[in-house]
Amino acid sequence: MHEDAVSAPELICSAKGCRASATSALLWNNPRLHTPARRKVWLACPAHTESLAEFLSLRGFLRDTVPADTIPEGVG
16 A cells, blocks of 8 residues: 555444444434435444434434445535
8 A cells, every 4th residue: 555545434333332343324314403405424333223223213314224335425
């Protein structure tokens, strides 16, 4: 690897206390705060994808789940 090369940041799970590598991106928004097109992102490791998705779904916030390495441009 070239010395000047910049490596991509490691994607870490958003679950409290978890430091595992994220494999999924949960795209969400809070309709009370965000426009319909706005998407926020929580990253999730395999162990936390379901619980984080359930948390967002119960509140009506979850919009989509995609692989962590395919987060759409402009999301965040």
